Amino acid sequence: MRRFVLRRLAYAALSLFLLSVTIFFFVRVTGDPTVLLVEPGASKSDLEALRHDLGLDRSLAVQYGAFMRDILRGDFGRSFYYRTPVLELYVSRLPNSILLAAAAMAFSLLIGIPSGILAAVRVGGFWDSAGKLFALLGLSMPSFWVGLLLILFFSVYLGWLPSSGSGTAWHVLMPAFALGWYFAAAHMRLTRSSMLEVLGSEYVKLARLKGLPEMRVIAKHAFKNALIPVLTLAGINLVLMVNVAVVVETVFAWPGIGRLLYEGIAFRDFPVVQATVLLAGSMIVVVNLVVDVLYAVIDPRIRYER
């Protein structure tokens, strides 16, 4: 088990390194760093001075070194717009995104898993067809459009829910639904196919041969096995949700890191953009690591892997 964890850790570290190199590369090499890293509105003479300050006249390797040194110290630059260190901004907004993602994930699992199981157990029946339709629609509708429709319906027409901001449970409902809708469909689909596969397996056959009541066969033998891939996906999706909520957060003016990214591009505040992207990637790498380890805890077969 320990070796397993260590290997995964090393792998994660390598990914983080490559991530930083990639981002660095894109900014300094393909982009024009003098435009990006400098406040809009700087005069020509200021530009020259800033070029030197930012070390843009030194070699790439040295620049990268400085870049990494700063990051490891927690210095992700300052926001042009807010005039505060980006890291501070990010950390203050992150909990909101996590909250939104958690709510959306809960919604997607509560809808997705039971409907998937129902579709699998009643395969070919009404619930299966309804489920397939739901999955198809869910996977085809962009989350931000769902959000806009929700606002149209619940804020403009019915006036029940607030259309923007955060603060109360009412504020979370629509964004969570909008964000979770797509994932509910994805989870439902996976639960259904995973359950179908498990229901056809030999050990379920044996469970029936043992004379176990069907309820027990499904709830005990089939369910836990079927759930494994779904939970893995959910774990990956959770952190995905935190990061792709950009558009949903923008639609609902939800103060999370997604909205922060939007503000970064809207206000041409590049340090914010760069930091958000870097942190997004890092977060995902770390969470993947955690999910891998958790997976090993649930499924005993993984622990003893080489």
Next chain:
Amino acid sequence: MTDRPLLELDRLSAHYVTGRGTRVVRAVDEVSLTLRPGETLGVVGESGSGKTTLALTILRLLPPAARIVSGALRFDGEDLLAKSPNEMRRIRGKRIAMILQDPMASLNPLFTVGDQVAEPVRVHEHASRRSARERAGALLRAVRIPAAAQRLREYPHQMSGGMRQRIVGAIAISCEPQLLIADEPTTSLDVTIQAQYLKLLRDIQREHGLALIFITHNLGIVARMCDSVAVMYAGRVIESGPVRQIFNAPAHPYTQALIESIPRLGGGPERLTAIDGQPPDLATLPRGCSFQARCPRVVDRCREDDPPTVQLSTEHSARCWLAKP
């Protein structure tokens, strides 16, 4: 031992209907068998001959696309076809048990061995967790698994193939069934382990007075283990009777060919005889005898009408136009 047969199949047929009624696969076709308590019956045939479907039919665990269309099925005097799903469920595992071919796939990877062995006891006898656990330990010892107490806490993937098959055996006998159906239990085991396992089955059978249906394609095992044998081809039993009689005087050309194809040592350099051709598609069986395409002794009659069951002696029968009592 009473004279009443434990298991009786009387012209039992199970068909798969697919393609919205257009394709009918006669997986089990008018099978008649008798099994007495404590007796061992071997069911022999190639892949696709319907052996496994027959087993599932007896347990009434056919997939939704299949249906029992005619015939009678009696177990210990009771009509199994008349039983409700719940009643059948109580029979499965408790009075009739089954061992499947692949032990790794049969065991749930997420639960401990102890949990899975104790489960039938807990469900059928409503035993407490503790007493079921003790039973499980005793069962593991009965199938000769060393360090049984330790094994109870382990997971299936931590065991060897031979051990897993024994565990599956332990699960099967956990509620003291009257009949055990073993579907090719040694096919996926190493040759060196097969003999041990067969011996174990024999011993368990003797101790518990089990009747055993042994499904296999290996005639050698049949010769060693079984009292009587039923040879299946294309869903039908084409010959059945006591092992001795069948091996000494096989009446059906297919049985003859099977016995002849067993390679023998010390007989000098002979050519290995194989049976030409492939088993027929069960959805499009020819008119007449289903073995006609591959039979070395086929005559015109075989292509016209289904051969009847010819009784060659009190216990030995064959479905062939050429069989004479």
Next chain:
Amino acid sequence: MSVSPAPAAPSPVASAPFTYRVPRIRTEGLPMLPIVILVTLAVLAVLADVIAPHNPEIGSLSQRFRPPAWIAGGSTEHLLGTDHIGRDVLSRLIFGARVSMIVGFTAVIIAGVLGSTLGILSGYLGGWVDQVIMRVTDTWLALPGLTFAIFLAAIVGPSEWNIVIILGAVYWTRYARVIRSEVLSLKERDFVRLAIVAGCSKWTIMRRHLLPNVLNTAIVLATLMLGVVIVTEAALSFLGVGVPPPKPAWGLMLADGKKGLMAGYWWLTVFPGLCIVLMVLAANLLGDWLRVKLDPQLRQL
């Protein structure tokens, strides 16, 4: 249109009545719905200049925020209403189809070609080539597509062509991963071994033996990716870093539509969104059908 059967007995051409047989298109088994949708969109895209009733980029302010024709205040002049500058919604939708189709297909093709090539190279050559490509792929896969695309768009600036390239650059990794694992298993197959024994060069093997075999997977993946790409492009345009105005892109229309949302001008949001959903739906359905048709084992996609 009726079909006249050809005459039973062949007669000399001069005296035979002229019969025209309409070629029967086999429709059994084809997924009609997605094909109809995609073909319709393609037709709209190509014939936009002819079909659209108005100029999509110019509007008259006196006509702003007109509702669709069947609602009070609307007119048949603007069947689906107008936006905040008075531009006709229907025309913008039709021209938007052109944008979506071009961007969508081009991006998918770029990503597909790049990803498949790298996947084949990586899978077949192995060694450090594999390691390098795989590490890069894994790293880029760690970044959500949308985030990465926004990042790149912020760097290079929005334009229609930049978007296509960006989308290609972001999504090639999906292909590389899948194609590589397929190549890994193909490598062990006999026909590859035979080719090696016959003395084919590595490049020949990759080109003539591996490529055709992974084509199936690549095509299925392409249809599935089309939906993703469309949604990403819409999201980028919505956020303002995608297709720049005044070009009509459905995502942009949604952004504009948001301005009128609180006032209840629903048609500016519903119709562009419906178009996006239709296109993505068609891509997904087609992808599903292809997946089942071409190889049931591709389930894991």
